[in-house]
Amino acid sequence: MSIPITAGQRAWLQAELEQRQAGLQAQLATHLHGLNTAERAAEVLAQDGDDAAQRAPERVVAAALTAHEQRELQAVNDALARLAGPGFGSCADCHNDIPFDRLKAEPWACRCVPCESSHERRPGAGTQQRGWPATQP
Numbered sequence: 338m339s340i341p342i343t344a345g346q347r348a349w350l351q352a353e354l355e356q357r358q359a360g361l362q363a364q365l366a367t368h369l370h371g372l373n374t375a376e377r378a379a380e381v382l383a384q385d386g387d388d389a390a391q392r393a394p395e396r397v398v399a400a401a402l403t404a405h406e407q408r409e410l411q412a413v414n415d416a417l418a419r420l421a422g423p424g425f426g427s428c429a430d431c432h433n434d435i436p437f438d439r440l441k442a443e444p445w446a447c448r449c450v451p452c453e454s455s456h457e458r459r460p461g462a463g464t465q466q467r468g469w470p471a472t473q474p
Contacts, residue, residue, distance in 0.1 A: 341434050342426045350444045354417050357444070359408040368403050409445075416445035428452050 342350070419425040426435050430452040439446055448456060 340437075342437050342440065342461065346437050346440075347420065347425070350440055351417070351420055353441075353444045354413055354420065358413045358417065361406050361413065365403065365410065366407050367398065368406070412445040416447070419447070430456070 418426075426440065427433070428435055428449040430448045433450060435446055435449050439450060446453070449456055
């Protein structure tokens with residue numbers, strides 16, 4: 338049985354989450370140049386011109402990184418919202434306390450390690466990493 342997180346640990350986690358949130362927002366702003374994902378993709382494609390076929394792999398990687406950052410930012414935002422309530426630090430599946438060491442490693446975690454492992458083994462879990470929301474095609 339784990340121990341609920343203390344007020345000091347909660348404050349530390351909040352600072353970590355806010356720092357990660359700011360970093361992700363800055364990365365996305367840099368990658369998207371102030372545009373939404375679709376607008377940025379159209380702009381990049383138009384800039385490629387005759388090199389479009391040769392630059393396709395670069396665009397795929399850039400789009401995957403942006404999608405990853407967006408999912409992580411959503412997970413961080415969700416964790417900050419949970420942090421404001423009494424349920425933060427409880428596993429979404431078994432409702433046991435998530436150990437502080439797990440939250441230090443991944444402050445946005447919403448499941449304990451056993452439940453996350455079980456979740457990842459479920460069919461279709463490859464589309465969702467670490468409890469992050471699934472992205473829409």
